[in-house]
Amino acid sequence: MASVTTAANSDSGGRAGVAAASYSSDTDNGMAAAAESIESIRESYAENGYYILPEALTPKEVEELRAETTAICRGERGDVDGFEPNVAGESEEDVLRRYLCVHFPHKISETMLDYLGHRQIADVLTQVIGPNVKCMQSMLFIKAAGKPGQAWHQDEFSIPTRDRTLTGAWIALDDATVENGCLWVIPGSHKRCIIWPQHYHEDPRFDCAGEAYGFPYSDEDSIPVEVRAGSIVFFNGYLLHRSFPNRAQSGYRRVLVNHYMSAESLLPWRGPKEGEHMAVADYRDIVMIAGEDPYPWKEYEELAAPQVRPTLEGGCETWRRGRKREILPFFKDGFRPGDAPEDDD
Numbered sequence: 001m002a003s004v005t006t007a008a009n010s011d012s013g014g015r016a017g018v019a020a021a022s023y024s025s026d027t028d029n030g031m032a033a034a035a036e037s038i039e040s041i042r043e044s045y046a047e048n049g050y051y052i053l054p055e056a057l058t059p060k061e062v063e064e065l066r067a068e069t070t071a072i073c074r075g076e077r078g079d080v081d082g083f084e085p086n087v088a089g090e091s092e093e094d095v096l097r098r099y100l101c102v103h104f105p106h107k108i109s110e111t112m113l114d115y116l117g118h119r120q121i122a123d124v125l126t127q128v129i130g131p132n133v134k135c136m137q138s139m140l141f142i143k144a145a146g147k148p149g150q151a152w153h154q155d156e157f158s159i160p161t162r163d164r165t166l167t168g169a170w171i172a173l174d175d176a177t178v179e180n181g182c183l184w185v186i187p188g189s190h191k192r193c194i195i196w197p198q199h200y201h202e203d204p205r206f207d208c209a210g211e212a213y214g215f216p217y218s219d220e221d222s223i224p225v226e227v228r229a230g231s232i233v234f235f236n237g238y239l240l241h242r243s244f245p246n247r248a249q250s251g252y253r254r255v256l257v258n259h260y261m262s263a264e265s266l267l268p269w270r271g272p273k274e275g276e277h278m279a280v281a282d283y284r285d286i287v288m289i290a291g292e293d294p295y296p297w298k299e300y301e302e303l304a305a306p307q308v309r310p311t312l313e314g315g316c317e318t319w320r321r322g323r324k325r326e327i328l329p330f331f332k333d334g335f336r337p338g339d340a341p342e343d344d345d
């Protein structure tokens with residue numbers, strides 16, 4: 001059983017509002033024994049919009065996820081839309097450098113599927129979301145040296161829950177530093193409960209995904225979230241966050257990011273089906289993580305397929321044309337995260 005303690009997080013340079021929790025696996029009184037600390041997890045998450053669980057995964061677990069990352073990128077777990085054909089005898093480095101990020105790895109990897117509901121993750125999610133938790137997405141960032149980051153955005157822009165419970169669990173598979181492109185957040189920015197608009201940007205530091213704009217914060221309001229491998233950063237879907245390129249000379253900044261929400265909320269992620277009222281639109285390609293599915297009469301669906309995230313090197317038409325466009329905050333048929341909307345002229 002796990003127990004939780006909180007402490008000031010020295011990784012973040014002692015910046016205000018950054019609490020940290022650590023689990024130890026040598027007690028058997030579990031979460032109940034740490035009720036006060038649990039309260040502080042909830043408070044810290046509510047106040048800052050994120051929460052760091054330092055070194056929550058063991059080195060062995062981190063190693064297992066790294067090995068699985070390589071196997072996925074080698075195509076050993078099955079087909080991923082956007083993968084290039086394998087070249088015989090390629091080194092691990094060649095393989096890992098090919099892709100910035102693979103979306104939905106849990107669709108082809110039993111290991112990635114298992115980690116969606118890892119005990120440390122589920123324990124925190126049930127505190128910050130509620131007893132019934134579902135997962136709808138995973139993303140495996142590899143971000144080799146030289147690869148771009150992601151511009152300011154809020155995850156609820158892309159994955160809209162109806163009760164604002166979207167929560168990312170950002171699992172560091174390498175030490176994440178300012179140099180290699182760690183996450184940056186604007187603490188407390190989730191509290192306005194506003195979804196800021198997005199446009200395509202022209203900033204070569206970031207990949208082709210949209211950039212939020214118009215919000216009343218400046219870059220000086222943001223802080224880096226530097227964590228050691230195995231740490232998990234939980235963050236709210238309304239929190240403004242971004243990351244910079246990996247500026248290290250070599251290596252990777254690998255991270256597995258899974259997204260979760262309350263199972264009570266419908267998820268109009270892909271909009272209503274043909275003839276369906278938008279009020280009942282509900283994306284059902286989900287995995288239950290904790291508690292019960294309150295909609296047991298609904299079927300589960302297979303909607304998501306693993307795919308490579310487009311980067312600057314990879315077919316970002318809007319980038320090449322250097323135009324700023326509003327981004328449609330929903331999927332159309334065949335519209336993928338990071339895709340440019342069709343040209344209308």
Ligand SMILES: O=C(O)CCC(=O)C(=O)O
Binds near residue numbers: 155
């Ligand atoms: O890890 C990164 O570089 C960006 C992750 C991110 O923006 C997200 O998970 O929403």
